[in-house]
Amino acid sequence: KAGLAHSGWAQGGCVGDYDNDGYLDLFVTYWGQNILYHNKGDGTFSEVSETAGLKTSKSEWSTGCSFLDYDRDGKVDLFVARYVDFSYDTVPRPGEGEWCRWKGIYVMCGPRGLKMSVNALYHNNGDGTFTDVSQASGITKASGCYGFTALSADFDNDGWPDVYVACDTTPNLLYHNNHDDTFSEIGKTAGVAYSEEGSMQAGMGASAGDYTHDGYQDIVKTNFSDDTPTVFLNRGNNAFDDVTRAVGLGRITTWLGWGVQFYDFDNSGWPGVLICNGHIYPEVDGKNLGTSYRQPKVLYYNLHDGKFANITAHAGNTLNEMHSARGLALGDFFKNGREEALVNNMNETPSLYYNTAPVGNFISIQLIGVKSNRAALGAQVTLEQNGDKYQKEIRSGGGFISQSDLRVHFGLGKAEKADKIVIRWPNGLLETLKDLEANRYYVVREGSGMDSKQTRNVNKMQVKTPGG
Numbered sequence: 001k002a003g004l005a006h007s008g009w010a011q012g013g014c015v016g017d018y019d020n021d022g023y024l025d026l027f028v029t030y031w032g033q034n035i036l037y038h039n040k041g042d043g044t045f046s047e048v049s050e051t052a053g054l055k056t057s058k059s060e061w062s063t064g065c066s067f068l069d070y071d072r073d074g075k076v077d078l079f080v081a082r083y084v085d086f087s088y089d090t091v092p093r094p095g096e097g098e099w100c101r102w103k104g105i106y107v108m109c110g111p112r113g114l115k116m117s118v119n120a121l122y123h124n125n126g127d128g129t130f131t132d133v134s135q136a137s138g139i140t141k142a143s144g145c146y147g148f149t150a151l152s153a154d155f156d157n158d159g160w161p162d163v164y165v166a167c168d169t170t171p172n173l174l175y176h177n178n179h180d181d182t183f184s185e186i187g188k189t190a191g192v193a194y195s196e197e198g199s200m201q202a203g204m205g206a207s208a209g210d211y212t213h214d215g216y217q218d219i220v221k222t223n224f225s226d227d228t229p230t231v232f233l234n235r236g237n238n239a240f241d242d243v244t245r246a247v248g249l250g251r252i253t254t255w256l257g258w259g260v261q262f263y264d265f266d267n268s269g270w271p272g273v274l275i276c277n278g279h280i281y282p283e284v285d286g287k288n289l290g291t292s293y294r295q296p297k298v299l300y301y302n303l304h305d306g307k308f309a310n311i312t313a314h315a316g317n318t319l320n321e322m323h324s325a326r327g328l329a330l331g332d333f334f335k336n337g338r339e340e341a342l343v344n345n346m347n348e349t350p351s352l353y354y355n356t357a358p359v360g361n362f363i364s365i366q367l368i369g370v371k372s373n374r375a376a377l378g379a380q381v382t383l384e385q386n387g388d389k390y391q392k393e394i395r396s397g398g399g400f401i402s403q404s405d406l407r408v409h410f411g412l413g414k415a416e417k418a419d420k421i422v423i424r425w426p427n428g429l430l431e432t433l434k435d436l437e438a439n440r441y442y443v444v445r446e447g448s449g450m451d452s453k454q455t456r457n458v459n460k461m462q463v464k465t466p467g468g
Helices: none
Strands: 010-016 025-030 036-037 044-047 059-068 078-083 120-124 130-132 147-153 161-166 173-177 181-184 203-209 218-223 228-238 240-241 257-263 274-276 297-301 308-310 323-333 341-345 351-353 361-368 380-385 388-395 409-412 418-425 428-438 440-445
Touching: 059 161, 078 147, 120 308, 147 203, 161 203, 161 218, 228 308, 257 341, 361 418, 388 418, 409 428, 428 440
Parallel strands: 010 059, 059 147, 203 257, 257 323, 361 440
Antiparallel strands: 010 025, 025 036, 025 059, 036 044, 059 078, 078 120, 120 130, 147 161, 161 173, 173 181, 203 218, 218 228, 218 257, 228 240, 257 274, 274 297, 297 308, 323 341, 341 351, 361 409, 380 388, 380 418, 418 428
């Protein structure tokens, strides 16, 4: 009924209002033709991929995606990460090649040994169509990546969105925005291509967030089994340090990480990290390899000093439920001032984890662009509280080829108001709001401040649990 019934080997998705009509559109990646769903504003969607200029070859295996306004013209463009150029007719069978065995068992082949694909960038023409500018923009100059998650963020705080790509068994990529419709790939010089030891990792998911309150977007990345997650601390000026072991995430496990998010689950204002795990080989079960196809999730608490503590054992039994999890999205699903986690599982129904943690106060802000793109993708929002600064961005995509809530959610701890909120809109306009009352949902229109008609509050003491 909604018009979303297309079938195929779907991978991930992202949202953005590409025609600035006030309704979020949906892009879904596939092996083969990707699908752009235009939101008709009446609860239904229409497929417009080919008429929009987004035709994909049958062998292209697209993965992560992100709508972003890379040229700041007020219209969101589209970045698509790609994994391999894939065909059933040419791929080796399990056990037939070097990359078709894992720890002595025959498994599906790849990605090593398979033909790499190249990432893509599409420019929004403003008339409902896109133009492929992958080559002209410099995106295709970066080679040697089995791309998974695409993460758009302004990593150097210059007001222009950059793109990070988590790559499988190959160096990760960081596309720096040159402000002239082109990008330069700087992953190696920026320190995000390899691990601290200089090793290539099998990157899967990625999330960006300011976990240290220094005003820069840091990166946390999940990897294949027999490894650790990776935390890249943003030092500014396009320089990152791998601080995984120093911050408490350096324990090597047999878990295989996928969805990941910086997650302020207790509204303290200091985001922890939630990681979803699950193996790709069902064959590992019963082989005495010290691992399993279905795996638990892991939750890290931010200690407010630049380090994290694993609190999974104290976070309830639900996180220890065994699934082969993939995508992870965060959102205030029940409008009760706390963010929940939605997880997509392989060959099972999704899991929605209701947040029952004792939580502090919060504010939630929805931005509406006017001269900027309507969904305000790329906007940077900074909370200034008691001399401290905490930065967030509105982004499309991330996690593991997933889409989280576009509203900006700030935990305030015990504070009863937010001293100051500074919004840097995607076109560079700065707007300041002061003394925002806690536990309220705000709507801010670019250049006009708060929309009082759409602002509402929530009494957290009166919120019921689902079904209660």
